[in-house]
Amino acid sequence: MIDVLYFAWVRERIGLPRERVETSAATVAELVAELASREDRYAAAFADLRSLRVALDQQLADFSAPLDGVREVAFFPPMTGG
Amino acid sequence: MIDVLYFAWVRERIGLPRERVETSAATVAELVAELASREDRYAAAFADLRSLRVALDQQLADFSAPLDGVREVAFFPPMTGG
């Protein structure tokens, strides 16, 4: 089980801020493929990975990163702070 | 007649902050030559023009600048504000 968090328009498209996901995905990319195949709202949120960022246990990561030992995955658009 | 002002170590070497000078010098360089020939303290102050700056009527200028119409000449070291 892994905590998956969504922020900004990713959260709005999927319609929830976080969920617990049962998965055997080995990488972020595999998790994305699983989620995107669930429902249209997920497919829409994950349609263009270039417009998405991912953090693993609150550290920015790549979509190719392994999920081994990770407890929290977050998906969000490019950041616009400052 | 022209007002000649001195600042910082130029003022200290010459020993006064300003004086009125009767001169027929056509340029700053000619005025410097006149002043430097007066006394040792002037010669010491004007020994190295690369370490001096000049302003004509409160605008930075070159030593080659003409004195025509100028009322106030100031000599000082490179500035160290800020």
Next chain:
Amino acid sequence: MQVRVQAEPFDYGAECAGFGDGGRDVGAVVTFLGVVRDDSGQLARMEIEHYPGMTEKAIAAIAEEARARWSLADVLVVHRHGALMPGEPIMMVATAARHRVAAFEAAEFLMDYLKSRAPFWKKEIGPDGAAWVAAKDDDEDALARW
């Protein structure tokens, strides 16, 4: 070093007054203040979402990198989240260093990294609804110089 992420407004003048008594080797203090801009005159408010937990860690890591790289005597980052009105302060950074070049560079480094590497997302609410502010390529490019 101080990092604060908060919904409450902050007092820019008071933060400036309280910053940079970093000892006798401080010669230069630089501050940056970001304000909600409303060019069109149509902005009702801005809403800033963030990622609690990660936000503080990401900012602290950026601030620590700046402190070490420019030998800062002190560094401050304050960033708000939640609803903000036009003209309200969004965030500020402050740096204290021996010389001006270090203080300026460190403040610009902090801003460039906070823009693109701290998990905040801005949404603008106007008469035609709400829109997420898009990240600019410029902001990503700005990181290349560090």
Next chain:
Amino acid sequence: MQVRVQAEPFDYGAECAGFGDGGRDVGAVVTFLGVVRDDSGQLARMEIEHYPGMTEKAIAAIAEEARARWSLADVLVVHRHGALMPGEPIMMVATAARHRVAAFEAAEFLMDYLKSRAPFWKKEIGPDGAAWVAAKDDDEDALARW
């Protein structure tokens, strides 16, 4: 635009608090504060001489150039002269612009020009007497980038 040359201390926090209400198109404010540094712990005081009349004109010209070049909504320069103690504020600049890059660049431009083009001269008084602060080649070189 405000330029002040004064012997009296100024209140950095209050100046920051009062600056940059430049209207709804201000998104970024940058301030720089210069402080009397005392690395050695031996500085009794600093004395700043200036050229009354020229100083104000030179600073106003530099500030106006910055305002025009970076489309600043507001700009402030305060510079002290006379005797200053270690840790005391010497001078400050503040810039208000739409975007952060303009506010930073304008503040750095102001500092670079004030260093080398405004008629101030610093003297340090310590246990071994007084010495004029020498201009640095770096400071002259810094002008080349503008």
